[in-house]
Amino acid sequence: MTELQGTFxxxxxxVVAKVIDGELIVIRLDDGTYYAMGGAGAAAxxxxxxxxxxDAVAATLAGRYGIPLERAREDVATxxxxxxxERLLAPAPAPAxxxxxxxxxxxxxxxxxxxxxxRDMGNLLALDPPTPGIDDLTGxx
Amino acid sequence: MPVHRFPFHQALAxxxxxxxxxxxxxxxxxxxxxxxxLVHLNTLGPGVLFERATRARGAAPxxxxxxxxxxxxxxxxxxxxxxxxxxTRIACNSHAVHADLARALPEVAARSLVVHYxxxxxxREPPPRPRAPRLLAYGRLVDEKGFDVAxxxxxxxxxxxxxxxxxxxxxxxxxxxxxxxxDELGIAHAVDVLGLLSADGVSAALDxxxxxxxxxxWDEPFGLVALEAALRARPVVATRVGGxxxxxxxxxxxxxxxxxxxxxxxxxxxxxxxxxPLADRLGADGRARAETRFGWDACVTAxxxxxTATAAxxxxx
Numbered sequence: 047m048t049e050l051q052g053t054f055x056x057x058x059x060x061v062v063a064k065v066i067d068g069e070l071i072v073i074r075l076d077d078g079t080y081y082a083m084g085g086a087g088a089a090a091x092x093x094x095x096x097x098x099x100x101d102a103v104a105a106t107l108a109g110r111y112g113i114p115l116e117r118a119r120e121d122v123a124t125x126x127x128x129x130x131x132e133r134l135l136a137p138a139p140a141p142a143x144x145x146x147x148x149x150x151x152x153x154x155x156x157x158x159x160x161x162x163x164x165r166d167m168g169n170l171l172a173l174d175p176p177t178p179g180i181d182d183l184t185g186x187x
Numbered sequence: 188m189p190v191h192r193f194p195f196h197q198a199l200a201x202x203x204x205x206x207x208x209x210x211x212x213x214x215x216x217x218x219x220x221x222x223x224x225l226v227h228l229n230t231l232g233p234g235v236l237f238e239r240a241t242r243a244r245g246a247a248p249x250x251x252x253x254x255x256x257x258x259x260x261x262x263x264x265x266x267x268x269x270x271x272x273x274x275t276r277i278a279c280n281s282h283a284v285h286a287d288l289a290r291a292l293p294e295v296a297a298r299s300l301v302v303h304y305x306x307x308x309x310x311r312e313p314p315p316r317p318r319a320p321r322l323l324a325y326g327r328l329v330d331e332k333g334f335d336v337a338x339x340x341x342x343x344x345x346x347x348x349x350x351x352x353x354x355x356x357x358x359x360x361x362x363x364x365x366x367x368x369x370d371e372l373g374i375a376h377a378v379d380v381l382g383l384l385s386a387d388g389v390s391a392a393l394d395x396x397x398x399x400x401x402x403x404x405w406d407e408p409f410g411l412v413a414l415e416a417a418l419r420a421r422p423v424v425a426t427r428v429g430g431x432x433x434x435x436x437x438x439x440x441x442x443x444x445x446x447x448x449x450x451x452x453x454x455x456x457x458x459x460x461x462x463x464p465l466a467d468r469l470g471a472d473g474r475a476r477a478e479t480r481f482g483w484d485a486c487v488t489a490x491x492x493x494x495t496a497t498a499a500x501x502x503x504x
Contacts, residue, residue: 066208069240073202080199080266082240164266166258170232171200173255 050126053099055138063134065092068151072134078168081134086111087159089149090122094135096145100126110149111156125159132163191217195233211237215244223247224498228270231255235270248500249273250493252302254280254408256429257287271295276497278302278490281409281430302493303433304409305486306418308478313419314394316470320348320460323396323421325356325384326412328365331405333426335361335368336449340402342372343453348460353400356381356392393419398459398466401425401435404446410434413441417477422469424455434481440473 056063056072063072070088072081083091086107093103104119111118129135193214198206214237227250228235238249251274261268271277271292277299279285289296322344324337334355341353355365355378362380369375384392393399399416401407406429413423413434423441425431437443442459444451459466479485 062202062204064204064208066204067212069208069211071204071207073204075202078202080236163264164236164269165262166260166265166267167199167233167236169258169260170235170266171196173230173232173258 049130049137050100050123052137053097053140053144054094054126054129054135055097056095056134057136060136061134063091063095073167074133077165078171079132080164080167081132082162082164083159085154085157085159086121087125087161089153090125090159091129092147092149094126094129096147097138097141098144098147099140102144106147110153113156121158125161128161132161193234193237195237199233199236211240214238215241218245221245225250225494227494228252228274231258231267231270235266239266239269248275248497250276250278250497252278252280253284253288253299254304255284256406256408257284257291261291268292274298275500276300276493278493280304281433283406283430283433284408287406300493302486302489303481304411304414305481305483306411306414306477307483309390309418313421313474316420316467317395317397318463319397320344320351321395321397322351322353322400322456323356323392323398323416324353324400324402325381325389325392326401328355328357328359328361330361331403332361333402333404333446334365336404336447336452337400337402338365338368338372338374338378339449340400340452340456341378342374343450344456344460345374345377347457351460352377352379354379354381354392354396356384356389358383389415390419393421396421398422398424398456400452400456401431402446402452403428403431405429407431414477414481417441417470417473417481420470420474422459422466422473424452424459426452435473436476439469440476441469 061072061074065088068084068088070083070091090103093106100122104122108115108118193210198210218241222245226238226247228238229252231253258267277295279288279299279301282301285301288299324334326332345351369378393416399421401410401413401423403426409430413425416423417440423435425435425441425443426446427443428446435441435443442455444455
């Protein structure tokens with residue numbers, strides 16, 4: 047478990063990431079792999095990226111979703127391992143004061159974090175290039 | 188019918204998360220407002236992601252049209268694999284694509300079928316086929332399309348018919364290399380590079396051509412160029428690859444040769460240039476075949492039935 051101690055952060059040279067409307071979107075810059083995660087997973091990412099350690103994240107999720115602390119801790123540990131394996135997060139020095147994160151949206155029912163991974167985004171973009179002259183279609187019957 | 192256009196490709200290719208989020212939100216709002224009976228994904232492309240991301244705003248059965256080669260990576264961590272596995276129905280644009288799909292994902296074979304492309308009827312009669320040796324090849328100028336093989340074949344044709352010309356339409360990353368090859372072969376003076384063609388430009392180029400060359404080296408999913416040529420009563424010399432053998436019937440609407448074989452391609456071109464009655468017959472029969480088998484009405488009717496059947500599917504996507 048030592049690899050899960052401490053705090054983590056996304057490397058802006060490696061990934062772009064944002065939580066929008068409760069949905070996390072991450073794109074790894076070197077190969078275009080696309081990741082998405084909603085619900086508790088997006089909340090966990092927000093807390094981790096703000097500099098909170100695993101225990102703090104688990105405690106927040108347990109309170110937000112009304113689940114046992116141990117279950118939250120197991121789920122967050124699983125998620126962090128996956129995020130580290132995918133190189134979306136890396137160990138980082140703890141910030142002087144972790145960013146305060148308050149969630150204003152309703153929590154909804156708890157489901158364990160599930161990271162959706164699409165490794166073929168680059169292929170799909172190449173398969174379907176924009177149609178040349180598509181703008182000319184405007185106004186066609 | 189209102190058309191709502193979204194920058195799916197642009198948002199993802201630019202890796203602009205705000206644009207991705209905005210597009211997702213707009214698609215979701217449209218979906219919630221329309222409450223569609225069916226979602227038709229007309230290509231296995233970036234739009235698939237936005238369909239998946241907005242399902243919660245209005246679940247509906249999904250019809251996916253596959254008119255590109257079946258991707259080699261179809262695992263659970265691919266968008267293509269998930270989209271194909273979860274689609275309610277899959278329409279393939281050729282038997283070749285359908286067979287590839289069934290091999291790659293046997294579990295979706297029962298939910299997939301073939302709907303060939305259809306083209307609307309031509310607005311006017313095609314002019315008589317030119318007797319001068321005018322060849323046309325067009326499409327995306329990429330390696331897969333084999334235009335380099337066409338240039339090598341044309342060098343042989345030009346040696347026998349010094350007044351021959353090859354018009355090359357389209358654009359793409361292979362364009363500089365093709366220009367260099369034409370120089371190296373000493374045929375650049377007889378090659379007309381047309382650039383990107385509009386719909387009217389395609390018609391004009393076809394009307395000016397005695398025959399059309401489709402030299403693809405990849406497994407062409409169908410070969411729309413061959414169908415466009417047939418509708419203008421132009422015979423086609425094409426390679427025996429993928430769905431092209433469905434678009435071109437050897438000896439009926441054109442001649443088929445093996446891929447990468449510039450000598451065979453040249454021989455087939457010369458055969459048509461030097462046998463005008465044969466070329467005329469292939470053009471006329473090809474046109475009749477295109478209008479009956481690949482007509483607009485047949486395609487529309489097939490999709491109408493498919494929409495009805497898919498929309499009625501219990502459980503949806």
